[in-house]
Amino acid sequence: MDSKVRVRFAPSPTGGLHIGGVRTVLFNYLFAKHHGGEFILRIEDTDQSRFVAGAEQYILDTLNWCGMVPDESPVHHGAYGPYRQSERKHLYKQYADQLIEQGHAYYAFDTAADLEAKRNQIPNFQYSRAHRMEMKNSITLSENEVSDLLKSNTPYVIRIKMPEQENLTFHDLIRGEVSFDTSTVDDKVLLKADGMPTYHLAVVVDDHLMKITHAFRGEEWLPSAPVHILLWKYLFGLDKMPKWAHLPLILKPEGHGKLSKRDGERLGFPVFAMDWMDPNTKEQTIGFKERGFLPEALINLLALLGWNDGTDKEIFSIEELISQFSLERVHKGGAKFDYEKAKWFNQEWIKKTDDATLATLVKPFFDDAQIEVHEPSYLVKVIGLVKDRCHLLTDFITQSSFFFQAPSQIDTAALLPKWDDKKQAFFTALILEYQTMLSKGEAITQASELELHFKNLAATHEIKPGDLMLPLRVMLVGGKFGPGVFDIIQSIELEDAQKRIDHSLKLLSNK
RNA sequence: GGAGCGUUCGACUAAGGGUUAGGUCACCUCCCUUUCACGGAGGUAAUACGGGUUCGAAUCCCGUACGCUCUACCA
Numbered sequence A: 001m002d003s004k005v006r007v008r009f010a011p012s013p014t015g016g017l018h019i020g021g022v023r024t025v026l027f028n029y030l031f032a033k034h035h036g037g038e039f040i041l042r043i044e045d046t047d048q049s050r051f052v053a054g055a056e057q058y059i060l061d062t063l064n065w066c067g068m069v070p071d072e073s074p075v076h077h078g079a080y081g082p083y084r085q086s087e088r089k090h091l092y093k094q095y096a097d098q099l100i101e102q103g104h105a106y107y108a109f110d111t112a113a114d115l116e117a118k119r120n121q122i123p124n125f126q127y128s129r130a131h132r133m134e135m136k137n138s139i140t141l142s143e144n145e146v147s148d149l150l151k152s153n154t155p156y157v158i159r160i161k162m163p164e165q166e167n168l169t170f171h172d173l174i175r176g177e178v179s180f181d182t183s184t185v186d187d188k189v190l191l192k193a194d195g196m197p198t199y200h201l202a203v204v205v206d207d208h209l210m211k212i213t214h215a216f217r218g219e220e221w222l223p224s225a226p227v228h229i230l231l232w233k234y235l236f237g238l239d240k241m242p243k244w245a246h247l248p249l250i251l252k253p254e255g256h257g258k259l260s261k262r263d264g265e266r267l268g269f270p271v272f273a274m275d276w277m278d279p280n281t282k283e284q285t286i287g288f289k290e291r292g293f294l295p296e297a298l299i300n301l302l303a304l305l306g307w308n309d310g311t312d313k314e315i316f317s318i319e320e321l322i323s324q325f326s327l328e329r330v331h332k333g334g335a336k337f338d339y340e341k342a343k344w345f346n347q348e349w350i351k352k353t354d355d356a357t358l359a360t361l362v363k364p365f366f367d368d369a370q371i372e373v374h375e376p377s378y379l380v381k382v383i384g385l386v387k388d389r390c391h392l393l394t395d396f397i398t399q400s401s402f403f404f405q406a407p408s409q410i411d412t413a414a415l416l417p418k419w420d421d422k423k424q425a426f427f428t429a430l431i432l433e434y435q436t437m438l439s440k441g442e443a444i445t446q447a448s449e450l451e452l453h454f455k456n457l458a459a460t461h462e463i464k465p466g467d468l469m470l471p472l473r474v475m476l477v478g479g480k481f482g483p484g485v486f487d488i489i490q491s492i493e494l495e496d497a498q499k500r501i502d503h504s505l506k507l508l509s510n511k
Numbered sequence B: 001g002g003a004g005c006g007u008u009c010g011a012c013u014a015a016g017g018g019u020u021a022g023g024u025c026a027c028c029u030c031c032c033u034u035u036c037a038c039g040g041a042g043g044u045a046a047u048a049c050g051g052g053u054u055c056g057a058a059u060c061c062c063g064u065a066c067g068c069u070c071u072a073c074c075a
Helices: A019-034 A055-066 A085-101 A112-121 A143-151 A199-209 A219-235 A261-267 A295-303 A318-324 A339-352 A355-368 A376-389 A395-403 A421-440 A447-460 A465-477 A485-492 A494-510
Strands: A006-009 A038-041 A105-108 A157-160 A167-172 A176-181 A189-191 A214-218 A243-247
Touching: A006 A019, A006 A214, A019 A038, A019 A055, A019 A214, A019 A243, A019 A295, A019 A318, A038 A055, A055 A295, A085 A105, A085 A157, A085 A189, A085 A199, A085 A219, A105 A143, A157 A219, A167 A219, A167 A243, A176 A219, A189 A199, A199 A219, A214 A219, A219 A243, A295 A318, A295 A339, A339 A376, A355 A376, A355 A395, A376 A395, A376 A485, A395 A485, A421 A447, A421 A465, A421 A494, A447 A465, A447 A485, A465 A485, A465 A494, A485 A494
Parallel strands: A006 A038, A214 A243
Antiparallel strands: A105 A157, A157 A189, A167 A176
């Protein structure tokens, strides 16, 4: 490697960060760290009309949560700032002017209405070689007319003048040789009437100024790559241009097309990394974080959507990803998002995470659900008991709330068909024995002893223990789920168990 | 319409001239579990289509179909 690898993620702060964006960050980050390079966050806020307050902070928060902290950014500083394009506005015009002087760009004075009319008049109108001579610009106007317009402060944009029939070929790190005929690309606007650059100019100028060595972005940018290649050629030289890689898209689970926020709402899964509330519409969008995903799982599943290490290995830590990642193994085709598989990744990461760490992560969800945890070590113990049956951190609530409070609903309907006086008598005797033990201070505290005691009593009553296990479970947890019943009694302790059985007995005898 | 890119089980993918086309998720069966899971053992299921090249093609070439992206003073 001749120079230090420098990559950038360059989002516009227009809303929540879509997992497609997170994966673009991830591939940038993995590549940079794999090569011992730097990862830069640059905010592309050149469109004031689309600016959304809080979106930049949200992006930073997301990167932070994911553990992909930029080396340089608007808040991490660095030698190549500022890192917001709006603060770099003054830098761009000179390059646009340079292009005009070189004859590679021109002024265009057409109004929005002019363009609108032209588009209505000509199907598939393109501001390009075919039609630029019919428009109001510095190619069709005389020098005097142009300077008069400029002097009178007539609004204008600067457009690139796409060359005629030039074959442009560049090497994409993922796709190999990609070529375009320049005459099929229109004369893109480079500098807008408000003096701000468009993406096309800004990305080239900033990548150059920030010494970016590798530029990765979504596949949707491929068709405008020729514009950027040309700009590099005119402004800084092709030998200075970063290596490009256009990443495959993340697609809808069913049907086709790019995954969108709407798909998540429609199909019931998150698309944004974290919760996002649009400050203008007040619309809330759920995130992977709040849905109960571990950042390690999100990273893992995103990495495997379009990349693999060539083996059957699927569970990777970020460190493993950094050491194994290579662009050569990134796919060309898009990948459909599958929420079931996403949950499987999370489950695997829950199993990998130790109980104490899980406890601190689960605690906020318990707080939200208003489940009081008096003893942190008790939560850790409970987590150990139920973690195998949780796909999401939120599952811990349904899987373990009964360890902290009596169930609010008892599924008596599941018991009633097989309920009889013998069982009623057995459970009545059981709570009586529990009460006796408690009053004597001889309460059993081992799950195995509880089981033995239970079975002995069943034998006395001449009932198969198997016929009693399900009723006992439902009485304790409210339904047909949860870990071993005697582990539960052991955890909630005899007094509480006795109360729950008593309560259920009353419900059953009232039916 | 134009341009570019893509296409292996339902989904994510492995195999890059020679494999009974492998793995994972999902689904189904069985075992374990006196619940639900976890775990274990099996099963269903794919090279878009048509031509070449070759002893041999998922793999190389050509064509077709289909899909996607872009085609804004948005990124």
